[in-house]
Amino acid sequence: MTPRTKPPDAFSPGETPTFEVSARESLRDSQLRRNLGKATQTIRRKRAVAVEELPDWEELREAGRALKERTLRHLDTYLLQLEESVTRAGGVVHWARDADEANRIVAGIAKEKGADEVVKVKSIATDETKLNEHLESEGIHAFETDLAELIIQLAGENSSHILVPAIHKNRAEIRELFLRELDVEDLSDEPKDLTNAARLYLRKKFLNAKVGVSGANFAVAETGTISVVESEGNGRMCTTLPPVLVTLMGIEKIIPRWRDFEVFMQLLPRSSTAERMNPYTSFWTGVSGEAGDGPQEFHLVLLDNGRTDVLADEIGRQTLNCIRCSACLNVCPVYERTGGHAYNSVYPGPIGAILTPQLVGIGKPGPDSLPYASSLCGACYQVCPVKINIPEVLVHLRGRVVRHKQDGGTLRQRLDPENVAMQAMAKTFSDPKLYENAQGLARVGQWPFARGGKIGSLPGRLAGWTAVRDLKPVPKQSFREWWKEERG
Amino acid sequence: MRVALFITCFNDTLFPETGRATVEVLERLGHEVAFPEAQTCCGQMHFNTGYQREAIPLVRRFVEIFEPYDAVVAPSGSCVGMVRDLYPMAADLAEDPDLARRVDELAPKVFELSEFLAKRLGVTDVGAYYPHRVTYHPTCHSLRMLKVGEAPLELLRNVRGIDLVPLGEAEQCCGFGGTFAVKNAETSAAMLGDKIRRVLDTEAEVCAAGDNSCLMHIGGGLRRLQAGVETVHLAEILASGASEER
Amino acid sequence: MATAKETILWRVRRATRDVPEGERPGDVPVERGYRKEGDGARAGTVDRFAAHVAEYEATVHRLSGDDLPDAVGKILEKRGLRRLVVPPGLPEGWVPGGVEVLRDDANARLSNGVLDASDGVLTGCALGIAQTGTIVLDAGPGQGRRALTLLPDYHLCVVREEQVVDLVPEAFARLEATVRDEGRAVTFISGPSATSDIELNRVEGVHGPRALEVLIVG
Numbered sequence: 012m013t014p015r016t017k018p019p020d021a022f023s024p025g026e027t028p029t030f031e032v033s034a035r036e037s038l039r040d041s042q043l044r045r046n047l048g049k050a051t052q053t054i055r056r057k058r059a060v061a062v063e064e065l066p067d068w069e070e071l072r073e074a075g076r077a078l079k080e081r082t083l084r085h086l087d088t089y090l091l092q093l094e095e096s097v098t099r100a101g102g103v104v105h106w107a108r109d110a111d112e113a114n115r116i117v118a119g120i121a122k123e124k125g126a127d128e129v130v131k132v133k134s135i136a137t138d139e140t141k142l143n144e145h146l147e148s149e150g151i152h153a154f155e156t157d158l159a160e161l162i163i164q165l166a167g168e169n170s171s172h173i174l175v176p177a178i179h180k181n182r183a184e185i186r187e188l189f190l191r192e193l194d195v196e197d198l199s200d201e202p203k204d205l206t207n208a209a210r211l212y213l214r215k216k217f218l219n220a221k222v223g224v225s226g227a228n229f230a231v232a233e234t235g236t237i238s239v240v241e242s243e244g245n246g247r248m249c250t251t252l253p254p255v256l257v258t259l260m261g262i263e264k265i266i267p268r269w270r271d272f273e274v275f276m277q278l279l280p281r282s283s284t285a286e287r288m289n290p291y292t293s294f295w296t297g298v299s300g301e302a303g304d305g306p307q308e309f310h311l312v313l314l315d316n317g318r319t320d321v322l323a324d325e326i327g328r329q330t331l332n333c334i335r336c337s338a339c340l341n342v343c344p345v346y347e348r349t350g351g352h353a354y355n356s357v358y359p360g361p362i363g364a365i366l367t368p369q370l371v372g373i374g375k376p377g378p379d380s381l382p383y384a385s386s387l388c389g390a391c392y393q394v395c396p397v398k399i400n401i402p403e404v405l406v407h408l409r410g411r412v413v414r415h416k417q418d419g420g421t422l423r424q425r426l427d428p429e430n431v432a433m434q435a436m437a438k439t440f441s442d443p444k445l446y447e448n449a450q451g452l453a454r455v456g457q458w459p460f461a462r463g464g465k466i467g468s469l470p471g472r473l474a475g476w477t478a479v480r481d482l483k484p485v486p487k488q489s490f491r492e493w494w495k496e497e498r499g
Numbered sequence: 500m501r502v503a504l505f506i507t508c509f510n511d512t513l514f515p516e517t518g519r520a521t522v523e524v525l526e527r528l529g530h531e532v533a534f535p536e537a538q539t540c541c542g543q544m545h546f547n548t549g550y551q552r553e554a555i556p557l558v559r560r561f562v563e564i565f566e567p568y569d570a571v572v573a574p575s576g577s578c579v580g581m582v583r584d585l586y587p588m589a590a591d592l593a594e595d596p597d598l599a600r601r602v603d604e605l606a607p608k609v610f611e612l613s614e615f616l617a618k619r620l621g622v623t624d625v626g627a628y629y630p631h632r633v634t635y636h637p638t639c640h641s642l643r644m645l646k647v648g649e650a651p652l653e654l655l656r657n658v659r660g661i662d663l664v665p666l667g668e669a670e671q672c673c674g675f676g677g678t679f680a681v682k683n684a685e686t687s688a689a690m691l692g693d694k695i696r697r698v699l700d701t702e703a704e705v706c707a708a709g710d711n712s713c714l715m716h717i718g719g720g721l722r723r724l725q726a727g728v729e730t731v732h733l734a735e736i737l738a739s740g741a742s743e744e745r
Numbered sequence: 746m747a748t749a750k751e752t753i754l755w756r757v758r759r760a761t762r763d764v765p766e767g768e769r770p771g772d773v774p775v776e777r778g779y780r781k782e783g784d785g786a787r788a789g790t791v792d793r794f795a796a797h798v799a800e801y802e803a804t805v806h807r808l809s810g811d812d813l814p815d816a817v818g819k820i821l822e823k824r825g826l827r828r829l830v831v832p833p834g835l836p837e838g839w840v841p842g843g844v845e846v847l848r849d850d851a852n853a854r855l856s857n858g859v860l861d862a863s864d865g866v867l868t869g870c871a872l873g874i875a876q877t878g879t880i881v882l883d884a885g886p887g888q889g890r891r892a893l894t895l896l897p898d899y900h901l902c903v904v905r906e907e908q909v910v911d912l913v914p915e916a917f918a919r920l921e922a923t924v925r926d927e928g929r930a931v932t933f934i935s936g937p938s939a940t941s942d943i944e945l946n947r948v949e950g951v952h953g954p955r956a957l958e959v960l961i962v963g
Contacts, residue, residue, distance in 0.1 A: 034686050050945050070778035081773035084764045087757045094750075100928050106749035158951060159942035175942060182943055202943040206951055213952065218857055234925050244895065244938035244952030251891045252857060262753065267770065269921055273914035274779070276933075280877075287797060288877035288913075288935035291953065293891075296928035303854055304890040304930055315753045323760035326588070344672045348689040384683060386676025386690070387547060389643035406547055406585065410592070413549030433545060437553035440508070440540040441560065450512050465722060475684025479691065480719025483513060490511040490518035494534050 018169060020355050021367050022110065022139050027355040027377030030384040034353040043179050043350050050178050051340070051347045057285035058338060058394070064287070065277070074274045076398040079332035082232075082265050083322060089232040089265045090313065096235030100297020102309040107259075110140035113314050117142060117224060117257050118149045120310055124255050126151060126221040130213075132239060132249040133157035134226025135335060136259050136314055138170065138357040139370075142224070153224065154216050156245035158209050165192045171351030171359065172340060179350055213245065223253035223306070227260035228334065229275060230311070233268045236296045237311065240279055242289050250293050256306040261314050263322075263331035275334060278396035282336035317370035326407040330365050332397040339391035339401060345384055354381060361391035365404040373408075373415045382408040428472070447491070454485045503533045503565055505573040505609070508540040514711045520738035521574045521612055524625055527738075528616075535564045542589070543581035548678045551592055558589045562601050570619065571609040574734045576641030576709050577677075579611045584644050611641055612734055613709055617650035623657055628740030630660035634703040635733075636694070636717065638710040639672050651709055651733055658736060666706075667697045675716035691720045698728060709733045781918075783875070783911025790875045794909045795961055797878025801936020802949050803957040810962050813903070817841050817867065820901065820958060826864035830855065830897055832889025835869060839903065849889050860892055865899030865954070871923075871931075873909040873961075874916045879935045880904065880959065881916060883923050891930055900954040902934075906963045 021027055037043060062068050082089055094104045107113035121129055129146065131137065131153050143153040143164075155164040159177040163170055165188050170176030177185070186200040193212050198204060228240045237258055239246040250256055266275060272294075280289045298309050321327050340346045340360030351359030355377050356367040364385060368378040382405045391401040416424045424430070439445045460466045466482035468474065476482060488496075502525060506518045525532050542557030561582065565571045573579050583606045590599035616622045635655060641647045655663050674680065674690025694717060698706050706721070708714050711732055718730030747755070783790060791807075799805045808816050818841030821829065829844045833851065840846060847863055849855045860866075869887035870880050880902055882888045894900055910916050923929050938953040949955065 031683055031685075034683065038685050038689055046944070053945055067779040070776070074775060074777050074779060077773065077775040081770050081775060084761060084768070084773055085770040086761065087754050088770060090754065090757065106753050108749050108752055112749060156952075157942075158940045162942070175945065177942055178945075185943055202946040202948050205943055206940060206948045210951060214861070217952075218861060234928075236924055242938065242951075243940050247891065247895050247932065248952050251895060262757070269924055270914075270917055273781075273917040274777075276917070277779075277913050284941070286935070288874075288879045288933065290801070290934065290936050290938050292933040294924070294931040294933075296924060296930070299884075299928070299930060301851075302884065302890065302929075303851070304884050304892075313753070315756065319753065319756035319760045322757065325763055344674065344690050345683075345686055348686055382549075383679065384686075386639070386672050386674060386679045386687070388639035388672035388676070390639075390670075390672070393643055403584075403588070406549075407588065409547065409549030410551040411549075414552065429548075430550075433548065433550040433553060437545055437550065437557070440542070441556050443537050443539055446508070446539045453512065467723075472681055475681050475687075476719075478684060479688040479723060480716060481722045482719060483715060485513060486515055488515060490506050490515035491534075491536060493515055493519060494536075498534070 020169060020357060021371050021375075021378050022141065022357060026375065029376055029380035030353055030355075031380060033355055034349040034384070037349045037353045042181065044348065046179060046181065047347055047350050050175065054285055054341045058282065058341065061281040061285040061287065065281070071274055071277050072396055072398050075278050075396055076332060078266060078271050078274060079397055082267060083263065083328055083331055086262065086265070086322065089267060090262060092232040093230055093235060093265055096231070096233065097297060097311050100235045101300060102235065102297040102311055105310060105312045107312055107314045107316070109316050113140050113259055113312050113316070114142050114145035116312050117259065118146055118151065120255065120257055121146065121151050121222050122149065124221050128152050128154060128216070128220060129222040129224050130154050130156050130216050130220040130249050130253065131224045132226070132241065132246040133160050134224070134259060135357055136226050136261050137224065140259070140314070140316065142259070154213070156213050156216070156249060158206060158243060161209055161213070162188065169352060170357065172337065179352070217248040217252050220253045222255045222257065223249035225250055225256065225258045227258050227264050228279070229266050229272070230260055230264050231269050231271070232265050234296055236269060236294050238272070238292060238294045240289055240292045242284065242291065244291055247291055247293055250295060251305045254306055255308045255310075257310045257312065259312045259314060261316075262318050279334055279336055282338040282394065282396040317372070320372065321366070321369040324369065327365070327369050327404055329399050330362070330369060330404060332399050333362055333366065334397060336396055338394040338396065342390040342394050344388060344390070345386065354384065356381070361385065361401045362399070365401055365408060368408055368412075373411050374419070379412045382412060450489050454487070457484055500530065500569045501533065501567070502530045503535055503568040503571045505538065505541075505565065505571050505578070506534070507573055507575045507578045510574060510711055513715070514732065517574050517711055517732040517734050520732070520734040521572070523738040524612070524616070524734060525572065527625065528620065528622060533568065537564050541578050541581050543578055544677055546581065546585055546589060551589065555589055555593045558586055558593070558602070559598060562598065562605055565609070566601060566605050569608065570615065572612055572615045573609070574612045574709070574732060575711065576611045576638050576645050576647065577712060579609055580640040580644035582606055582609045611645055611647060611709060613641070613651040613654055614645060614647045617653055623653040625654065625657075625737045627737045628659040629736045631705050632662040632664060632703045633705045633707050633736065634664050634666045634698060634701040635669070636666055636673060636698070636706060636708045636713065637669055638708050638713045641709050642670060647709075654733070654737060655707070659740070664701045664703055667700055673713050673717050675713045677712070680716060691716060695720050695724070695726070699726060703728060705729045705731050707731050707733050707736055779914075780912055781914045783915070790911045791906050791909050791961065794873050794875035794878060797875065798880070798936070798959050801878055803936050803959055805959045805961065807961045807963065813960065813962055814838055814841055816960060817901065818843065821865070824899065826899060828862070828864045830860060830863045830866040830893055832866075832868055832887060832893050834886025835867065836887065839867065849893055857892060857896060860896035863897045865901060866893050866897040867901045867903070868894060869903050870908065872916050872919060873904045874913060875909055876912045877935055879916070879933050881920065882932045882934065883920060884929045885923070891932060894932070895953055898954055899956045899958070901958045901960065903960045903962060906961060
């Protein structure tokens, strides 16, 4: 198999395009639009049914939110407690300030074991750190074992959905890819056959791997227990069969106590795959030693990589509540039309629009455009199982983006037509006299554009409006003029 | 009860007929309506686009102008949502505890028209007559920020002569989203296309909503297509035909 | 030079400066208004468990304890399974005659190769959860190491009726001591493995056992 280079994203060096630019490309892809429309609508409906079944859903959401708040406000205490618990259970804890440090730790462990291959279970944290590319550069090949991850790894692409990363590919494309890359002959395009081809290919890898790499859905501070929530069984394979297991997790994945699973293991499956429970969940606590159950060596890498910056923002902090269920993607009207690639980040959709710019920092054109990739319709907040007020954070981040430009930006940024127009309008609205004059001017100013009782085209940035919609001309009398005439 | 009309700059300038209808409905129910003429804009466009420092003086003005009243009513879910949900954030940003306190006092007294009628006054029949086939788009901010729920539909169901038809995937955003429609014009257009398809599926003559901003967007698309479907604000339906009926 | 640990903890503390000095984790209120236990009607619980397991495309049988060995024998015969993996601590009476038994033992562990080449595995379980149709394994007697229920292509699992709890919180409460005191691995199984990664079509059986069969014993 030939390793390919993925297109850069917000977590790679260099600039990424803005959401507007990338979305334009996705919107034209009719195959993608169809796949996404079908997928998001199906899963939306199923989720509603699964949630409807629980009479105490709102109470669970509130408990989930509160537990995350408790954890985040006291993250230092919980991190130390987790380290102690994991160590007591025979594991080794590593701390990584950034992506590079995390990658070097994982590569170091693999090299020490003499592994030139590792098997991996889907982990967005390792996508964020670009672990696979780093391992490759050290001569270690990382095999993605989640079916969708395998597909996009073979295709050399980026994931487009947190939960269904290959949502943009159809069966014919997958068949062609497997015929070319998996060394199989005679394969139909039936999902069952395609799945079986992957099973046979990966079984050999699982049985021979010396090192497994995983992410974590949750880590319990009290007991040191790590959990991986999955459907296919590749997570069980990766965390059970190789003699050495390395788990990379963001520092925000902690939950205080074992019993807290009673909340999160109800919230997560119904929100993500719309199931009562996902097929497999593994919970392990260090190493089993004498029992010979699972790896003899367990390493836990705790990753910061910008998370403490998110934590420092009192409004943005709730972003770290996220349990990566992807319910917000499936209800988002913007995501449904543009798909995940338009976000140029391993974290797409509404959650990505608030997480990415906070993790990489404000002041980069690509990530800075993400908080604007929303009509603020609020559907995401309504479904979020841990009650992240995404619209609130989006608005807050728009403020940070603008203030960053105004305060630290170049002269060009300050003379940006939008900034100039907004300043002028703010001045106008601050005084009823100026405001009334402006209403009159608007009525006069529109005549170059009005034709037959409607406005069909506008200049400049406003042309986006009239590309598909007519604009209603300003009427002859404003409300306040009428009021003065009638009641004044 | 001293009821103040918060017309919103958008309706004041572009949709004065909605303002007149709001006054008509409230007066018909026996309320005296005041229109504080110093009002301009609540600051939503600035705030939601990120020009938040610029919005703070507008927040202060709004609070000063409207705090003497018992209730403030606006024919816009979106602008009311700004006051109720985002003014506290603006007060925090201003680092002004006095403003924060006054916002907390004022916010619960600010209502969108349908919630004021149905929830605050308990009135669901305003005696309107509107013999047309109508479908209703529940705008996102009314639905999810203000949680007006069934209020607008209850009011519409009690209108004489109306043929109210349900809108498919009604809760999906129309794609307006303020400056979103300009900044992400293509995505906004894609969302509008689906909304228009659903509206046309109902074979309604009129698409109604509680926000003229969304209606201008939907209506602009319908007119461009020469679809023959009008967009009408809820207030205008509620104000119409009362005299004929009596 | 500060270590990574010191730096991260310093960053965390700086980021949470808004948290009052004296606040303890327990001071952050957590309202647990959700249901912790079912209404206690046993018969309904087991019925619900059986129905929910069956919805995951797992085959479910209900029988009385006396019929168990017979039933196991017939099921294996019907599927044509000959090489059966058996974990330590499984009641002897459950294992039928006429099949080749591969016993895993602390002194003689079956290799992954042998497990991979077997036809199936027979186990008990720690718990069943009615609300979700979940079988819980905790590596206890009659369940064995995790690899035993992972590599064989077929898993036959015996659940005793009294092992079935109603709601998810009851299961975590029962497992607490095992995890906290013994650190045993726990696996939740809700139907056979599945993927919906290709055009959202559900395909049963990806990496674990492709078939799961459950015997509920009264």
